[in-house]
Amino acid sequence: MVLHGETWHDDFAWLTRREDPAVRAYIQAENAYTDAMLADTGPLQRTLYSEFVSRLDEEEETPRVALPDGYAYFSKKVSGQEYRMHCRAVPPANGASVDPDVDVYFDENAIALLPHFKDAPYFKVGFLKHTMDGSILAYSVDSTGNEHYTVYFMEMATRTHLPDQIADVYEDMEFSNDGRCVFYTRLDGTERAYQMRVHVLGTPVDADVVLYEEPDDMFFLTLFKGADTQFILMCSSAQITSETHYISAATVPSGPQDLHLLLPREEGIQYTVDSHIDVFYVLTNEGSKNNWLFTLPIPDRRQAVIEPRDFVMIETFHCHEHHLIVYERSNCVPNVRVVDLRDNTYHYISFSDTVYSLYPGTVNEEVAELTRSVQFGHDTHLLRFTYGSFTQPKQVIEYNMDTRQMTVLSEEKVPAELPYDPSFYVSRRLFATGHDGTAVPISIVYRRDLLGQCQAEGRPSPMLLHAYGAYGSLVNPMFSSTRLSLLDRGFVYAVVHTRGGGDLGNGWYEDGKLAKKPNTFHDFISAAEHLIKEGYTSPEKLAIYGRSAGGLLITAVVNMRPDLFRAALTEVPFVDVINTMSNPAIPWTAYEYEEWGNPENREIYDAMKTYCPYTNISGPTLAAEGYPHLMVIGGMNDPRVAFFEPLKYVAKLR
Structure with missing residues (x-):
């Protein structure tokens, strides 16, 4: 390969040949070496495994969602079973505390034992979708690990499967309001959702109509049903550019002519859209560093709802019949603005913690989907979201937007020999000074008594330092029961919110991508130096961790400052940047140009x-x-980072 007059020769290109016996033998040799090197940690591994299992809530149950069909829907774990059970029950009458018979309408464990899944190398149930009248359930299964889902349909009354099966579907699918058809996105050979199709139940899948096909391989399709259920909204987006189409969700479309363009693509401008009775609400970065919100009457002119603000990032929004819920972030701190659409007043939900995370809806996808389906016109004044922190186990909270009262519907349980006591642990936010004077946020958690003991004796603590730093994504401070095994052994756990992430808005993201990508690595190094200087840890006791693009960060800083770290763990790391980004035949490469850049550009x-x-x-x-x-750690079937990236990296190290 020749780039800008420089010749590149890859001595380990032969490791890209997936089926080559020599490659398979090399992988086996590496795994054998790992087993040998970790052999003396066997007792510790067994101890840790026992601790992890002891803290699992094997009877965990999601909050319930009451639907107009008279049932309350939920899912649960059952001790001894690997997968979830999805249930419904008639709510207890007259304040009774005991459920009537619970109907297990979908058991993932039973599905996993079906002949075509029993011997599959992988099994994961993706989405579960219900028709509006509750008569048909659609569910998706990935049986290879490459995120190509097959969709199956089941009649709820008889629990019999329909003959319809749709392969190579991504994570998006919606029923029409009458339940006669489904809208879905289809994947191509490079793992890109490139077509929007409609399937009429009871007809051959080969006859499905293509409503839209995206010709630009930098763009990826997603779709969902609007809050008021009037429209299916389809977004075609690249990393920094998007456009939105809409189509009636009322019934079966006749063809592509029924799909309408709402907001055409314009380089560098992104849109997130939802429908609310007679307007579209639109979140965009158009003309602003951070996102702002406007309405677009159907089908006329726009009107600003929330003007752009330099230091406040609107992450997303949800529409209820009488309220607009806006999820914002400022200086790493998430906030929720609730707008009353009846009089245009608003308030913020208050939280007592300073380092915390919150997510719209619930952490269970099906329950979140069911909640969204009934929030418009049914219990419309109630908002559900997930709240948690490094020390607070995840809670699903129901918030009354009229009375401003919160109710905790469920909380993650931490079964253990000794009950979990959050007062034993401390969470803080620190700021390091970056190489260019920028303040870099760090979130940390530690056990109060163990850190104090080390500080009193002038001994730094062992630390695990984590970061991601790409795509404008966040590493939120959330509780982890497995992390307690580190904290209870005196470790400090810390997250660096580097540039390239979205923790401080779009500007923070833009300063850590393309030619400015090195800022991400310098921020991480500055944070490590700060934590060492402040006595939290030392180079001899500092371990670092990152996954995927975070693995790129970890392996980059290991090259830049190997003296600063004792150990580094990476999972499916993206490490061969120049070779991969020079090869558009590799899945996702073209889509990634707007994040990493095209090396044909000299800068x-x-x-x-x-x-x-x-x-x-x-x-x-x-x-x-x-x-x-x-x-x-690499993965043979990881859909985003090819198996040979970490393999070649280790081979070159050797």
């Missing part, structure tokens, strides 16, 4: 050369045993 190429982990491995430093201990 991008020069930036990539400074940080590409695979390119910048230092042989002399390795020879002097100057690198931290490394564990690198």
Whole structure:
């Protein structure tokens, strides 16, 4: 490969040949080496596994959602079963505390034992969707691990499967309001959702009508039903550009002519849309550093609802019949603005913690979908969201937007020999000074008594430092029962909110992508130096972790400052930046140009050369045993990071 007059030769390109016996043998040898190196940790692994299992709530049950059909829907775990059971029950009458008979209408464990799934290498139920009258259930299954789902349909009354099966579906599917057809997105050979189709139940899938096909391989399709159920909204989006179409959800469309363009694509402008009676609500970054919100009357002119603000990022919004719920973030802190559409007044929901996370809806996808389906015109004054922090187990909270009262519907349980006591643990937010003077946020959690003991004796603590830093994504401070095994052994756990993430808005994201990507790595290094300087840890006790794009961050900083870390763990790391981004035949490459850049651009190429982990491995430093201990985990079927990325990286290290 020749780029900008420079010739690149990849000594380990042969490891991309997936079915080559030599490649398979090399993978087996690496796994055998890992087993040998970790053999002495066997007792510790068994102890940790026992601790993890002891904290699992094997009887966990989601909050219930009452639907107009008279049933309350929920899902639950059952001790000894691997997958969830989906249930419904008639709510107890006259205040009774005991349920009548619970109807298990969909048992994932039974589905996993069906002949075509029993011997599959992988099994995961994706979405569950109900028709509006509750008569038909659609569910999707991934049996390979590559996120290609097949959709199946079941009659709720008889529990019999319909003959319809739709393969190669992504995560989006919606029923028409009359339940006669489904709208879905189809994947191509590069894992890109490129078509919007409609399938009429009872007809051959081969006859499905293509309503839209996206010709640009940088764009990816998603779809969902609007809040008021009038329309199916389809978004075609690249990393920084999108456009929106809509089609009536009332019944079966006749063809592509029924799909209407609402907001055409314009380079660098993104839209998120929902429908509310006679207007569309639109979230956009048009003309602003951060997102703002406007309405677009059907089908006339726009009107601003929330003007753009430099230091407030609107992440998303939801429409209820009488309320608009706006999820915002400012200086790493999430907030919820509730707008009363009857008089245009608003208020913010108050929280007592300073370091916390919240998510719209619930953490269970089916329950979240059912909640959304009834929030418009049914219990419309009630809002559900998930709340938690490093020390507070996840709660599903129901908030009355008229009375401003909160009710905790459910809380993550932490079964253990000793009850979990949040007062034992402390969560804080710190700020490091970056290489260019930028303040970099860090969220940390530790056990109060163990850190105090170390500080009193002048001893730094062991620490696990984590980051992601790409795509404008967030690493939210949420509770983890498995993390308690670290904290209870005296570890500090910390997250660096580097540039490239979305923690401080779009500007924060823009300053950590493309040619500015090195800011992400410098932020992480600055945070590590700050934590060492403040006495929380030391280079001898500092371990770091990242996954996927976060794995790129970890392997990049290992090259840049190997002296700063004792150990590094990466899962499916994106490490061969220049080779991968120069090969559009690899799935997702073209789509990723707006995040990492195209190395055919000289400025991008020069930036990539400074940080590409695979390119910048230092042989002399390795020879002097100057690198931290490394564990690198890859996946043969990971849909985003090819198996050969971590494989080539380790081979080159050796």
